[in-house]
Amino acid sequence: MKKRGTGLSCTWYGTGYGNGFPDVSSAFVEIHDDGTATVLTGAVDVGQGSSTVFAQIMAEELGLNPEDILVCSGDTDVTPDSGTTAATRQTYNTGNAVLKAVRQAKLRLQEFAARKFSCPSPEGIEFKEGMIGVRGDPSRSMPLSELVWEARLLHGERFISAASFTAQTTPVSLENGQGAPYWPYAFGCQAAEVEVDTETGTVRVLKIVAAHDLGRAVNLTQAEGQIAGGVAQGVGYALLEEVELTEGRIKNPAFAKYLIPTALDVPEIESMIVEEPEDTGPYGAKGLGEPAMLPTVAAIINAIDAAVGVRITALPATPEKILAALAEKERGGSGD
């Protein structure tokens, strides 16, 4: 018989290295006289999209298109260290370094522009659609490229900057448990609907609804992609993936025996982006990567319990374990 159930799960997750470990990212920025800009960081984009995020931050600050930004990343010959692509930290940590750096170069450009346009303060200078000029007065504006060119060739001014950002955490006191071991924290909640076949013990995940607080979605498509990727890994974690060891050797070091989800194993995924701005993040953003997979596992295990009344306490919840738990329950055991 096939039985359906739903389960819910919540997660909170400390992003970054934590515990007072120096969590530092750095960036070099230059605004060019052809209407483009370059940012160099050590942050490696492994597909999660950090380079796109940095291009967006640069473009947002300078009133350019993300296509106008050259992101040079992960080249130890030329880029400053930005730590590892790990701990759900690049958008927050290196994003902050990029924002800090570009705002420094931008301020010097604003000061130059304020003199040029007889504007009393650099804050009165705005960047919009490739133009730079006095806020609210289109007659006093010109293409960014031309102004930077004029500054460079007639006045010898360069708009180059470097900045670092360090996440603020402290070690936890071992005496009283006090401290701020991580900052910021990411929050998420997922619901799973599953169908359990009581004859074969197989579980089909029908749908996952995933709500995640990421502060601010710098790139909505990428955020949805991270959630879907996390959910798929969570499905594998919950139902399929197990490293089998014999005397320290992995018995199944290949995809034929270590199964990961395929396109047919992933459920319908509905993602809900919760934007509760994080004061210390770039535009309020914080990380999403790892938290996306964590609640999936517990939501599926809870849904199995709701469907057939057995509690699986060792992952993955294989058909063998579910059948054994169902048989135990039949015999009058607790099913635990």
Add this chain to the structure above:
Amino acid sequence: MVELELTVNEKTYKLEIEPDERLIDVLRRRLGFTGTKEGCGEGECGACTVILDGRTVNSCLVLGVQAHGRKIITIEGVGDRRRPHPVQRAFVEEGAVQCGYCTPGMVLSAKALLDKNSDPSPQEIGVAMSGNLCRCTGYDKILRAVQRAAREVSGK
């Protein structure tokens, strides 16, 4: 060494290969079609997918000599930046690429499906793509991209 004649992306090549050489090595090392990626090397992940006489194969499981006299399409023959295939365009538009390692195989599996069936059901798309593993995307946007490409190809 044995002689091999095969057509890759509508161009015919004559070369000498080892009799036990895999097709993926012929394509990557001898002919330079490095868009074909090697993942697991045992036919499970689909990263090395190419289209052989209209059907997708794992090029790590095919011997070079088995391709003698046959026609192969690799990712280089599907489209390029200036003239992308509808599947490639849909992948970009849907944001279906993360690390990108599975992408050439995914695109070829989708193209092979749409070449035969321009109006596939979601289930048919899932089956057609299930031989290609992806660890980043959760497949969600990949499946949406194939649906989008199907709509474009079928004109619906």
